[in-house]
Amino acid sequence: MPYHDAFELLRDEHIAEANSQALLFRHKKTGAEVLSLVNDDENKVFGITFKTPPDDSTGVAHILEHSVLCGSRKYPVKKPFVELIKGSLNTFLNAMTFPDKTAYPVASQNLKDFYNLVDVYLDAVFFPLITEDTFRQEGWHYELEDVEAALVYKGVVFNEMKGVFSSPDAVMRDLSQRSLYPDVTYGKSSGGDPKAIPDLTYSQFKRFHEKFYHPSNTRAFFSGDDEAGERLAILDAYFSQFEAAPVDAEVELQPRFNAPRKIVATYAGTKEKGKPRHGMVQLNWMLDPPADRTEALSHGMLSYLLVGNPAAPLRKALTESGLGEGMTGGGIGSGLRQPMASFGMKGIDAADAEKVEALILSTLEEIAKTGFAPEQLEAAANTFEFSLRENNTGSFPRGMSYMFNALGTWLHGGDPIAPLAFEGSLTALKEKAAAKHFESEIRRLLLDNTHRTSVVLSADPEQGAREAAREAEILAGVRKGLDEGALRQTVADTEKLKALQETVDDPADLAKIPTLTLADLPREIRKVPMDLGTLGDVRLFYHDLPTLGILYLDFGFDLHVLDKDLLPYLPLFGRALLQTGTSKEDFVSLTQRIGRSTGGIAQHRGLSARQGSDGSAAWFFLSGKAVPDKFGEMLDIMGDVLLDARLDNKARFRQMALEEKAGFEARMVPAGNSIVDTRLKSGLTEASWIAEQLGGVSYLQFLRGLVERVDSDWAGVEAALVRIRDTLFNRGRMVINVTVDGSLWERARPEIEKFLGHLPNGDFPAADWSIDYRPRSEGLIIPAQVNYVGKGANLRQLGFELTGAANVAIKFLNTTYLWDKVRVQGGAYGGSSRFDLTSGNFSFLSYRDPNLLKTIDAYDGASKALHAPIGDNDLTRSIIGVIGDVDGYEFPDAKGYSSMWRYLTGTTDAIRQQRRDEILGTTQADFKRLAEAVDAIARHGHVVVLGGETAITSANDKRPGLLDVTRVM
Structure with a gap:
């Protein structure tokens, strides 16, 4: 059937795995391509993506991503993006710069709102105002408040990237990628290197938009329950305003290295006296583009087999080596045309970098020779299959996952529909796995691959000061080259930009931005079905919801029974339950058992103030999910975890403490606002004080002391962990939360009730949580x-x-x-x-x-x-x-x-x-x-x-x- 005269239908296929009809179109006039998924998902998604390979590290693609959302031809206001944040029912609204593309996705459950978002975004990308003042605001500019003041750099992206490069992990990621792809676009910092951003001119910025933001360079995507023809009509209204134009945006292939290369660098960081472990090392490989969906799945499953869980052999070898505090590298990625594999360690003595490299290579060699155990392969296959079938993307709209899966091939001239189907590829991969496929892949992709780099980073306490001094020197040189007239003009430009920033938009222009009305909003809250009762003697919450045959189960335990001095142990205690093994099996076997029999078992904590009370809701949860045939096995595992975890496993606990500390330190810069928020509130309420003990600066200080106490007072640490278990895991202050459709609940209910009988029945009183907390600056x-x-x-x-x-x-x-x-x-x-x-x-x-x-x-x-x-x-x-x-x-x-x-x-x-x-x-x-x-x-x-x-x-x-x-x- 014809959907719209302006488009040619290239493909029409049903994708059972996505429960979607996939329609692939080409716009006849411009050649723009559109993938339209029609399904029953009320959370509708649209995204428009351009290939935007930069040829330098000025951050031009990133600055443009910010800037096109600062006013357009149809919506000439300073910040239509912010107006949408303010007044939309969106479930996702953002823009993203990648090393080779820029994507603009939106999502909403409300059809009118959804099409409003689509229209504003289409006008933004194709007809942005992108004035020089917008470039200066979002990118960079010289700021001078008076002729006697020092010249400084300002700009949103400039400061954003300064923040990014303040993180050692981000420095490692950037250097590693650039080291593998020195001759192509992936060898540039697509987000922008703060040292290079001031080299970008406004004319270069404008030319970048003119070249790449054209329908002929477009990949447009829709997913959801709206009508396919209407989608095309909306797109044609914009595409038809352009003529076809050849756009040279291909991502060239990086020529292969004949031999591995090494990069040694530093990052701005401190060094503690007597503690030399402030280094990082990472081995990186460039891979060939996957030939098909089966090979792409193979990359993902191999990465999971090697490092995807604490029991994975390469991750285990690194973390148990004693050479460092935690892993770096994301395994085998899928975001680049030529994928990248990375494995390494942080918290090392830089002098041990070669030992870490040798350990990585020797472990890979050993695995390639001896192979993966059948239990490992079965666990990985089940974990992958469960994840693919559940397709639970959390707060991220499901349609967006389809979009980015499609773009992986589509962007480079491949089939955008094939990545959405997995049944055939998964079956083929399972058959290959039995024939030592992954062992040969380790050799082909990694061991015999000479396109490898080693990146070694060390902390340099003086680097930050040197970089600040160098920036000041550059600015001083610029200032020295300005005569009095130029200085006054710079002051005038600064004042002009500030005046523009403070100018209020014309109400008539603001009114052009489409919006809903209050009459479009539902007046009633959305209610979730919940039956509140008991199961045995335990409080039960049951929710009859369609879950595609999966049982979601939460066991909750009230933390108020614990003495307050035990609270900081909880994050590591929770990890220990799942990562130390039991009296019957080591943690490797336990991890494989979880992978074979469930969709995952996880622990977390819930913490909040309570309505009408100065107290808190503070709970520890153990959660699991499984299909019907595995309900019983999941419960057996959860019982073993709760009652029989090896809390006496000193070596494993010590390594987890080091990983936890290293992970927190790595988050300090990227999550700085959350760290501040937690600290700021810690002196205000009980719940906030606890949050600081479990995840704030106080927790970091606790971890640093705990690492030392594991060696000096292990008996005391173990006793604290045992006290938590013996006090917490009792039916007296327990809740059960079950989410599953009714037919499966009747099947699961007796099994859960039987399980509860194995738990202790103590009912400990609430502990004294009297806290002398008070705010301070x-x-x-x-x-x-x-x-x-x-x-x-x-x-x-x-x-x-x-x-x-x-x-x-x-x-x-x-x-x-x-x-x-x-x-x-x-x-x-x-x-x-x-x-x-x-x-x-x-x-x-x-x-x-x-x-x-x-x-x-x-x-x-x-x-x-x-x-x-x-x-x-x-x-x-x-x-x-x-x-x-x-x-x-x-x-x-x-x-x-x-x-x-x-x-x-x-x-x-x-x-x-x-x-x-x-x-x-x-x-x-x-x-x-x-x-x-x-x-x-x-x-x-x-x-x-x-x-x-x-x-x-x-x-x-x-x-x-x-x-x-x-x-x-």
């Missing part, structure tokens, strides 16, 4: 070129009782004032505020921020934006945006868990409906109430900053006593 020093600045307080303690309407005011604040002041004008990658209505905690946060005091001043001035009159359009958009957040998409397992968690925190459906009504009924008065609270934070709030020593010291010099200083790294 701190400066936490790390070796970074950017800062993460937080300020906050508990509004309830300051005398404010707000409603759900406060979230609407916060949405407005985040997408107007804070976006403008902290990101656009301040040059930070992000600035926002957060408010938890249950606890009363409020925080301002910035991300990858070149400023410190200016950002605090911006926070202190935030109430002005809330006191100012708000237009009806802004109010409506903000309400819509908050409802979109509240009604976010969830898969059945997440719906069941969320329903149970709301009950445990005291959040009843009546409270949810009340909050929804408050959101929908928000008025200007609610903005003023939040403004008064924000004023109180300006006067009484406390500050936490994670950042570089120079910035923190300078802030204290200018405002003595502002921050208590602690060196974290």
Whole structure:
């Protein structure tokens, strides 16, 4: 059947694995290609992708990705992207720069909203305004506030990438990729190297858009339950405005090396006295493009077999070697035309780099000779198959996973539909596995592959200062070359950009951005079916939902029975349950058993304030998922894990502690705003204090001490772990959460009830969690070129009782004032505020921020934006945006868990409906109430900053006593 006259239908196939009809089209006039999946997924997805291979490291593709969303021909406002964040029901809205492509995906469950998003994005990419001022704001510019001041670089991407390159792991990833592909586009930093970004000119930036952002270079994608013909009509309205044009965007193949190469470099980091392990080493291989879907699956399964779980032989060999603290490298990746394989270690003595390399190669050689055990192969095959069939992408829209799978081949002239089907390839791979396929692949892909690099990184405590001095020297040289007229012009340009950034958009232009109305929003909350009862003597939550034949099971244990000194052990205790083995099997056998018989067993903790209480909901969960034939085996495994884990396995526990410490330190820079938020709130409420002990700076300090205590006082550490198990795992304070459709529940119920009889029946009283917590202002020093600045307080303690309407005011604040002041004008990658209505905690946060005091001043001035009159359009958009957040998409397992968690925190459906009504009924008065609270934070709030020593010291010099200083790294 014809779908649209402007398009030629190339393929029409049913993909059973995606439950979709796959339609591949070519636009007759321009050659643009469109893959349209028609299915019953209400979470509709659109994405438009361009091949954008850069030929330098100026970050041009990345800066352009930011810039096209800053106003377009049809929507000539400063930030249509932000207006959509503010006033859309989107379930995904972002843009992404990759080494060879730039993608613009959106998703929504509401059809009208979905097509609104599609139209704004299409106009943005094809007809952006991309003025020189936008380039300067999002990319880079010289900033000079007066003719006597120092010249500085500013720009959102410039500071974002400074933050990226403050992470040693990011430096390793960048160097490793560039080392393998020195002659092609993959040898450039597609995100932008801060040293190279100022080399980019506006004319180069414009030419890049003119060359690559054309329908002839387009891969457009749809997935969902909307109508296929309407999709094409929307696209043709844009594509037809262009003529066909040849676009040279091919990613060339990197010529192969004749011999391995080595790169030795440094990163800006500190060194502790007497502790030489501040190095990293990684071996990297370039692979040939996979010939078909079977080979692509083979790459993924081989990576899982080698390093995909703690018991995988290469990962196990590295972590048990004693040479380092944790693994680096992602195994075998799939994101590049010529894939990349990487394995290495962090937390090593750089002098041991060759030992690590030799261990990697010798372990691969041994596996290639002796092969994988049948149990390993069976576990890997089951894990892969379960994941493919479940296709549970969490909060990530399922259609987007289809899109990126298709792009892996489609981008380079291959078949976009083949990656969506896996049955035949999976069957073929299973047959190959029995014939020593993976062992021969280790030899072919890795051992006999001379296109290999070794990258060795060492910490250099002086590097940060040298890089700052070099940047200052360059800027001083630029300034010296400017005569007085040029200096005054630079000051004028700085003032002009700031004035433009502060200019309010014309209401008539803002009104052009399509939006829903309040009448389009459902007034009632979404309810999840839940039967509350008991199973034996244990509280039961059951959710009858369609789960494709999978049982999702959560066992929850109340943490309040534990003495508070035991709480910091919990993250490692949870890992120990699954990664130390039992009295009957070592942890390798246990891991393989989990892989063979289940879709996964995992542990985690739930932590929140409770409604109407100063206390907390604090729970430990062991969760599993399995198909019907494996219910019993999953329960057996969960019983062994809970009651028989080898908590006396000192060597394994020590290595896990080292990995945990190294992992936390690696997250410090990428997740700096979350670290600050956790620390900021730790002195405000019980739940927040616990969160700091389990995942904040206090936890890092605990880990550092624990690593030493494992050697000096193992008996004490083991005793603490045993106390946790003996106290926690009892039926008296336990809950069970089950999500599965009704027919399978009747089959599983007796098996679960029988399992419960094997658990102890103690009912321990609640422990004393009296905590003398209090907020304080701190400066936490790390070796970074950017800062993460937080300020906050508990509004309830300051005398404010707000409603759900406060979230609407916060949405407005985040997408107007804070976006403008902290990101656009301040040059930070992000600035926002957060408010938890249950606890009363409020925080301002910035991300990858070149400023410190200016950002605090911006926070202190935030109430002005809330006191100012708000237009009806802004109010409506903000309400819509908050409802979109509240009604976010969830898969059945997440719906069941969320329903149970709301009950445990005291959040009843009546409270949810009340909050929804408050959101929908928000008025200007609610903005003023939040403004008064924000004023109180300006006067009484406390500050936490994670950042570089120079910035923190300078802030204290200018405002003595502002921050208590602690060196974290």
